[in-house]
Amino acid sequence: MITVAITAPAFAEESPKKVGKALVTYYWLIDETSSRYHGKRSAMLRDVRGKTIASTTPRFKRDLVMEGSGWLRDGRTVMFDRRKDGESRFRITKAKYGLTITGCPLDPYRSIAVDPKFVKPGSTIYIPQLKGAKLPDGTEFQGPAGLTQVLATKFRQDFVRTATEKLLTYALGRGVEYYDNPTIRAIMRDAARDNYRMSSLILAIVKSTPFQMRRASES
Numbered sequence: 251m252i253t254v255a256i257t258a259p260a261f262a263e264e265s266p267k268k269v270g271k272a273l274v275t276y277y278w279l280i281d282e283t284s285s286r287y288h289g290k291r292s293a294m295l296r297d298v299r300g301k302t303i304a305s306t307t308p309r310f311k312r313d314l315v316m317e318g319s320g321w322l323r324d325g326r327t328v329m330f331d332r333r334k335d336g337e338s339r340f341r342i343t344k345a346k347y348g349l350t351i352t353g354c355p356l357d358p359y360r361s362i363a364v365d366p367k368f369v370k371p372g373s374t375i376y377i378p379q380l381k382g383a384k385l386p387d388g389t390e391f392q393g394p395a396g397l398t399q400v401l402a403t404k405f406r407q408d409f410v411r412t413a414t415e416k417l418l419t420y421a422l423g424r425g426v427e428y429y430d431n432p433t434i435r436a437i438m439r440d441a442a443r444d445n446y447r448m449s450s451l452i453l454a455i456v457k458s459t460p461f462q463m464r465r466a467s468e469s
Contacts, residue, residue: 280313280320283425295340319348325419410446421455433458
């Protein structure tokens with residue numbers, strides 16, 4: 251249990267008010283490419299109009315309803331929308347991590363899920379126990395700015411590789427496979443010459459063999 255201090259944005263000049271204790275838990279985005287979701291894709295994901303978004307495994311659909319957001323194998327972000335006619339309905343969003351109840355893009359380590367009866371949506375929350383938070387390997391960081399610094403230094407290669415894989419997934423219209431590893435490494439080497447600028451990553455992907463072959467097959 252932790253003590254939570256909360257301040258509403260409209261009254262930011264006032265001192266934070268302690269509202270009680272709450273249990274901090276974490277949720278994550280499920281990824282359809284994970285081995286746990288391999289199997290027959292017999293479950294359909296439909297939007298509120300009944301249009302089919304994708305076919306997937308029953309386990310992925312069940313977990314998607316529970317977690318709220320997830321990544322499809324083609325790289326799209328899908329969210330649970332509502333129940334309609336006795337069926338769970340979903341929606342595709344351009345926000346990588348999904349949307350909050352207020353419609354804002356979820357921001358890792360900044361957006362939180364709360365009970366609206368306890369905390370008003372859009373409120374600013376300060377959790378003292380999360381000051382000096384740790385990553386799974388034990389690395390400490392102070393707030394979003396500290397996390398950005400860690401990702402830009404200690405985990406720079408990991409971050410760039412993940413960004414490259416996601417961009418390549420979008421460009422190719424499919425998930426990356428083991429045989430794409432040489433291409434990913436080549437893209438990262440090219441982008442490194444320009445300090446990994448986003449424009450450099452995109453240009454390297456456009457010049458890559460898989461993307462060029464895809465364009466040739468479509469023309």
